[in-house]
Amino acid sequence: MKISINGVAKDVTSTNLAAILHEAGYGDARVATAVNGQFVPVGQRESCPIEAGDQVEIVAPRQGG
């Protein structure tokens, strides 16, 4: 199915957020996630279903002012 990861269209086969992260190559990276604008804590990624058209945001620590 097609979803969006950080604004880029992707074809994925996984159906939950934890599996999507693994499939997309994030491994154990220190990242935080949101789906369709809603924060998804680390502990809820496996139980967070992903459906076609969902928008997944994956962020990490960065410089800021």
Added chain:
Amino acid sequence: MTAFYGVELPTAFMLGTAQYPSPAILGEAFRESAASVATVSVRREAAGAQAGEGFWRLIRDLGVHVLPNTAGCHSPSEAITTAKMARELFETDWIKLEVIGHSDSLQPDPFGLVEAAASLCRGGFKVFPYTTEDLVLADRLLDAGCEVLMPWGAPIGTGLGLVNPYGLRSLRAQYPDVPMVIDAGLGLPSQAAQAMEMGFDAVLLNTAVAKAGDPVAMAIAFAKAIEAGKLARNADPMDPRDMAAPSTPLIGKAFLQ
């Protein structure tokens, strides 16, 4: 010493982490200036990049307090989600809340700011709202649960200094017991000293240091100015007057024709 949500900081200098020529210079600027808070952000991570992990290690090794921001957010919902992601990544309840309302001046959206602040305070965040000198907005933010205010000196990145001293003095006088940080718009150490002389509790800046020709030297200069301003405030400055008053005694002056 002022406490920010119960935390007494060793210095009144809060420093941003963006735009430095290199990570090494960023680290040296913090170490040499003894800045006690580092502002950080969250941004999209590419698969396999591990950029976030490297930056996090650099900040953690500085041994300073971390203040994540919601920079670039233009709506309460965007800022709230960003704050929640930042809390998980940086393991802190502190959040520098930015809800931008005007794209040219980066002026806060007062209505969105209050809405986001109320939601985040209810959710256990310790909110540092990036605000203006507006007294009514300050009141609403305090009602929303904020225990710190961060009024701007000038629009972000301008280096204009304290463009509305009257408004800032009024804000300081209206809420003498609320910890306040002058955040944004400073370009020179003298402006930071002025903020501290006015009675503000800390100064937060980024661009003025990071974009200086010698960021480390500029960070040191700001640190000294902040300390000087704080010392001056505590030393109870004289009141200004319109007419001259000789400092050298007239008594005993030689009578000369």
